[in-house]
Amino acid sequence: MNIKREDIIHLASLSNFRLNESEIDSLGHDLQDIIKYISQLDELKADDVEPTYQVFEMENVWRDDEILPQEADREALLDLTKEAKDNQIKVPKVL
Numbered sequence: 001m002n003i004k005r006e007d008i009i010h011l012a013s014l015s016n017f018r019l020n021e022s023e024i025d026s027l028g029h030d031l032q033d034i035i036k037y038i039s040q041l042d043e044l045k046a047d048d049v050e051p052t053y054q055v056f057e058m059e060n061v062w063r064d065d066e067i068l069p070q071e072a073d074r075e076a077l078l079d080l081t082k083e084a085k086d087n088q089i090k091v092p093k094v095l
Helices: 005-014 021-043 074-079
Strands: none
Touching: 005 021
């Protein structure tokens, strides 16, 4: 695959990059090398290789939802706040 100068300028425009003349030429050579390197994957014989969806064994661990008794009650928690109003914690405005 041959990368044209116009392609590099178009990619730079899409990426909001400003390139000078030497950078355009250098980037063209670099992209060409990258594409050659990646195209080596086409030469691999992977017909008998099973796809890998995860690198290591993982599975969801499920547990039953269980309501446990809490040691703290509403009044004790509200007493810990700086300011409370109508059984709610009053906080400063965010917006």
